Amino acid sequence: MSTIRLRLPQSGFEKNAHPSRTFVLKSEFRGEVNFVSSDERYMQAVENGIALIANDQAKKIVLSRIVSFPHRGLTAEGVFNLLNEKFPDAAVFAFTDEQDAQWVGATPELLFRKRGDSYTTISLAGTRKSGATEDWGAKEIQEQNLVTEFIQHELEILGAERILCGEVQTRNAGSIEHLCNEITFDFSGDWKNVMKALHPTPAVCGMPRNEAKEIIQQIEQHDREYYTGLIGIEQGENVDLYVILRCLKIEESKLQVFVGAGITKDSVPELEARETRWKAQSLTDVIF
Numbered sequence: 001m002s003t004i005r006l007r008l009p010q011s012g013f014e015k016n017a018h019p020s021r022t023f024v025l026k027s028e029f030r031g032e033v034n035f036v037s038s039d040e041r042y043m044q045a046v047e048n049g050i051a052l053i054a055n056d057q058a059k060k061i062v063l064s065r066i067v068s069f070p071h072r073g074l075t076a077e078g079v080f081n082l083l084n085e086k087f088p089d090a091a092v093f094a095f096t097d098e099q100d101a102q103w104v105g106a107t108p109e110l111l112f113r114k115r116g117d118s119y120t121t122i123s124l125a126g127t128r129k130s131g132a133t134e135d136w137g138a139k140e141i142q143e144q145n146l147v148t149e150f151i152q153h154e155l156e157i158l159g160a161e162r163i164l165c166g167e168v169q170t171r172n173a174g175s176i177e178h179l180c181n182e183i184t185f186d187f188s189g190d191w192k193n194v195m196k197a198l199h200p201t202p203a204v205c206g207m208p209r210n211e212a213k214e215i216i217q218q219i220e221q222h223d224r225e226y227y228t229g230l231i232g233i234e235q236g237e238n239v240d241l242y243v244i245l246r247c248l249k250i251e252e253s254k255l256q257v258f259v260g261a262g263i264t265k266d267s268v269p270e271l272e273a274r275e276t277r278w279k280a281q282s283l284t285d286v287i288f
Contacts, residue, residue, distance in 0.1 A: 003095070004022045004023070004095040006022050006093045006231060006232075007084055008091050008240055009088065009090060020235040022232070022233045023233075023234070024095055024229065026226055026229045027200075027225060027229040027244075028228075029213075029216055029223070029224040030217070030223055031217075031220055031221050031223040031224070032223060033223045033225065034066070034223075034256065035066065035223070036065075036066045036256070037222070039273045039277075042065045042269075042273050042276065043270060044269075045063050045065075046063060046261075046267060046269040046273070049061050049063055049219055049263045049267075050263060050267055050269075053264065054265055057211055058208065058211045058212045058215055059146060059208070059264070060202055060206045060207050060212065060262055060264050061206035061215050061219075061262075061263050062202070062206050062212070062216070062261065062262050063220060063261060064222075064224060064228070064258060064260030065259060066222050066257070067256070067259060067277070067280045068255070069254065069255040069256075069257065070255065071250070071254055072288070076096075076104050076250055077094070079248070079287050082287050083104065083283070083286060087174060089171075089172070090107055090246070091106070091240075091242040092106045093105055093244075093247075097226065101250065102251075103247055103248070103250075104247065104250065105244060105245070105247030105283075106174075106246050106283070107231075107244055107245040107246055107247070108124065108171065108173045108178070108245065108246070109242060110240075110241075110242055111195065111198055111199055111201070111232075111242060112195075112198065112241055113239070114194075114237070114238060114239040114241075115237070116237050116238075117186050117188045118184070118186055119184065119185050119186070119187055120182060121184075121185075122180055123144060123151055123165075123181050123183060124144075124171065124178050124179070124180045124203055125140070125143045125178065125179060125203045126140030126141065126144045126262075127176055127177070127279065129175065129177075130172055130173075130175055132177070138266070140179060141179065142264060143262045143264060144178075144179040146202050146207050147201060147202045148165065148181060148183070150201065150202045150207055151198060152165065152183070154197045154198055155183075155185055155187075155197065155198075157197070158187065158193060158194065160185040160186065160187045162186045163183065163184075163185040164184045164185070165181060165182075165183050166182040166184075167181060168180070169181065174282045175281060176279060176282050191239050195230070199230065199243070200228060203243070203262070204243060205228075206263075224258065226244050227260075228245070228260070230242065230243060246259075246279065246283055257283055257284065259276040259279040260279075261273075261275045261279075
C-alpha cells in the first residue's frame with residue numbers, strides 16, 4: 001500500500017500533538033475482480049434479491065455493481081484535486097493498492113468520529129437527485145429508519161452510554177442527496193469494538209446483517225475490493241473512520257466506479273439501476 005492521502009471535512013486533530021496513523025481496510029465481500037455488470041444484469045440481481053426478501057430471508061440488502069468508463073488519461077492526483085474542490089463536506093482520499101491500481105473517492109459516510117470517550121456517528125441512507133421538491137418516498141424513509149434502528153441496537157448491545165439521536169435531515173452529496181441523522185454516544189472501551197459493532201452497516205450490507213451478507217455473497221459476482229471497506233486516521237485518543245463509498249479504481253486502460261443501492265421489498269429494479277447510475281455520475285460528472 002502506497003502513501004494514503006485523506007482530506008477530512010473536519011478533523012479537530014491537534015498538529016504535532018501525537019503521531020498519526022492513516023489506514024485502509026478492505027471490504028468483507030469477495031468475488032470476481034473487475035467483473036462489470038450491465039443494467040440488465042444488475043436489474044436481474046435486484047429481482048433475485050427482492051424475491052429473497054419477499055420470502056422473509058432479509059429485510060434489506062445492498063447490492064453493488066461496477067460501472068466501467070474509458071480511462072481518458074486521468075491521474076489520481078487530478079481526480080483527487082477535483083473531488084476535493086467539488087465535495088467539501090466529504091472525506092476525499094487517494095491510495096495505490098497492492099496491484100498498483102489507483103483508488104480515489106469522496107465518501108459522505110462517517111462510521112464514527114471519536115474524541116476521547118465521546119463518539120459521533122451518522123445514519124445515512126435513501127437517495128434521490130439533488131434539489132427535489134417533493135417529499136421523500138416511503139421506501140427511502142424506511143431504508144433510513146432501518147439504518148438508525150440498527151445503529152442504536154448495536155450500540156446498546158456494546159454497552160455505549162448516553163446514546164442520543166438527532167433529527168432526520170437531507171444531506172447533499174453533489175448531484176444527489178440522502179436522508180441522514182447524527183447519533184452521539186459515549187464509550188470507554190477499545191474503539192475497534194465500536195468499528196466491529198457498526199460495520200458493515202445496513203447502508204452497505206443490509207438487515208439482518210448476517211442474513212444480508214449471505215444473500216449478497218450469493219447474488220453479487222464481483223469483488224468489492226476496497227469499496228465498502230474503511231479508511232481512517234488515528235491520533236492519540238482521536239479517531240476518524242469513514243466507509244469507502246463513491247470511489248473509483250484507475251487502471252491502465254479503464255476507470256471503474258463502484259456503486260450500490262439498498263434493496264427492500266418495495267424496490268423497483270429499474271429505479272435501483274437508475275440510482276446506481278446517478279451515484280456513478282456524481283463522480284464522473286465532476287472528473288469528465
